Amino acid sequence: MSFREKMPTSPNSPLTRRRRSSWSGSWLNHPATSFKQVVSAVIQAQSPRSRSKSLTPDFSDIDRTLSLSDSLLLKILQKLPQSQNDDLSLVCKRWLALQGRRLMTLKLYDWDFLLSGKLLSRFPKLTDLDLGTACINPTRNSGILVCHKSISFHISSDSSNSDFVEENILQSEMIDRGLRVLGRGSCDLLKLVVINATELGLLGLAEDCSDLRELELHKCSDNLLRGIAACENLRALRLVASVDGLYNSSVSDIGLTILAQGCKRLVKLELSGCEGSFDGVKAIGQCCEVLDELTICDHRMDDGWIAALSYFDKLKTLRISSCRKIDPSPGPEKLLGSCPALESLQLQRSCLNDKDGLRALFKVCDGAKKFNIQDCWGLDDDSFSLAKAFRRVKYLSLEGCSILTTSGLESVILRWEELESMSVVSCKNIKDSEISAALSSLFSLLKELKWRPDTRSHLSSSLEGAGIGKRGSKFFKKR
Incomplete structure (x- = not known):
């Protein structure tokens, strides 16, 4: 029997538990976990008491975001991508109110x-x-x-x-x-x-x-x-x-x-x-x-x-x-x-x-x-x-x-x-x-030239080789 065959495959084995010891791993293994729960888990994991008990966060605990002030939580929410703004208001009433305070337009x-x-x-x-x-x-x-x-x-x-x-x-x-x-x-x-x-x-x-x-x-x-x-x-x-x-x-x-x-x-x-x-x-x-x-x-x-x-x-x-x-x-x-x-x-x-x-x-x-x-x-x-x-x-x-x-x-x-500059389109x-x-x-002599008068124009493609539109930098210097 090879070494791979002797490895424990049970979900409750020590090796499996070690692989799932991080809070990010728990989030990935629980697709239904909300962003709010993850924030709670991070706060809980940083406390000395939680470190002594276990490295795996328990999402069944109380809402740890309640310990954060509105101003601090707003700063955290502002770091999220714009695409997630609508989802934030669905978490709870507090987050709905905070999201409303963020909107200015x-x-x-x-x-x-x-x-x-x-x-x-x-x-x-x-x-x-x-x-x-x-x-x-x-x-x-x-x-x-x-x-x-x-x-x-x-x-x-x-x-x-x-x-x-x-x-x-x-x-x-x-x-x-x-x-x-x-x-x-x-x-x-x-x-x-x-x-x-x-x-x-x-x-x-x-x-x-x-x-x-x-x-x-x-x-x-x-x-x-x-x-x-x-x-x-x-x-x-x-x-x-x-x-x-x-x-x-x-x-x-x-x-x-x-x-x-x-x-x-x-x-x-x-x-x-x-x-x-x-x-x-x-x-x-x-x-x-x-x-x-x-x-x-x-x-x-x-x-x-x-x-x-x-x-x-x-x-x-x-x-x-x-x-x-x-x-x-x-x-x-x-x-x-x-x-x-x-x-x-x-x-x-x-x-x-x-x-x-x-x-x-x-x-x-x-x-x-x-x-x-x-x-x-x-x-x-x-x-x-x-x-x-x-x-x-x-x-x-x-x-x-x-x-x-x-x-x-x-x-x-x-x-x-x-x-100094010209654009013809x-x-x-x-x-x-x-x-x-x-x-x-x-x-x-121009500093900048954009020349596309029609679809048949070939001048723009030959500007680089001829130097047209670039030599002006020698004559027109910024002061």
Whole structure:
């Protein structure tokens, strides 16, 4: 008989017991054992009394986690992977409460949960709350989900009403009730998204949540903005007045002026679907002296509003997104000023065939160092040639400019003496075969070049061997 045959195979043999002497082995041999029991076993195993008795933890003992303070147990739970967070709340009532204290960001889907007061009792440490989806009555038993940026909702398959959202948004009185409940909860709210609130609801919330820093208001109107002044610590604001196919509202020069006078400490501002004109934009530029970033999205503004951008002395980033026009009649060019601190101009998903408006915009933003055009239509060689007005461009990014040609690109960037980096992606009329010697020479001086104008481009694969896009490091040194 061999030595292996003489080895004891009984589960109760001394050798088998020695192999199962560690607490980790016990956990592996008991799949039903919870994480809480394992923590208890670790605590028990560390005590001198348990060491003298046995090395194998006994899961039938009392809950050893009760000896840990909430703060210490929270630190332990924070070490767990994000994927296990939902399971923690199922262990016991104490762990359910602790898990609620850990959650700081939440998107609400049930408005009644807020009105009942359970939201803040369940999650007392919320700082970022999105009420947008909960402000719309859901369609029960529907598998069709409609999403628009921060808003999502279900509709029925037989719904043919284009005003579904407008008709199913909760009444303003109901929204204000929820905001009052939120204010009375004494939570340290820093960011909030809400639809169809009123001036009174916003005023009440601002009094109770004085630390509010970011606010996103949908279906916004001039009257609602009267409550903005109470948000003294507001730093970022997104106003959504009208969204085609969802809901309609109006923010005019009156609302923009109220906003300017009440939110003088704003750093970021987005105006989406807003009306107004030169006067309203000018008021914001004059009053919001520390405004750093401005986004104009799907605007309905009157002609001439671009000239007001010169009143923004500290503006660094200007973003124009989803606009069907820029400014068809910006006024005399000699009356256009410039944004002295502007560093970045970004044009996204907008129509750029308005040459007068584009010329005025480039004139006001002529000091920008970063210039980005993404998925815009109507940008041909003539329109892009207006970018010669820029004097200090160091970074250019073009994406989805399908009718811009190689010669149109070359005629502009060869004039930019400070250009250091460039990215050209999905611009199918820009061809490798049309690159001139002058353009190739410019490429060799760039610090960074990303060149994928179409699927047939071979230049990107040959950059490494030719040194294009890398030699610039010798000429452009960081200081």
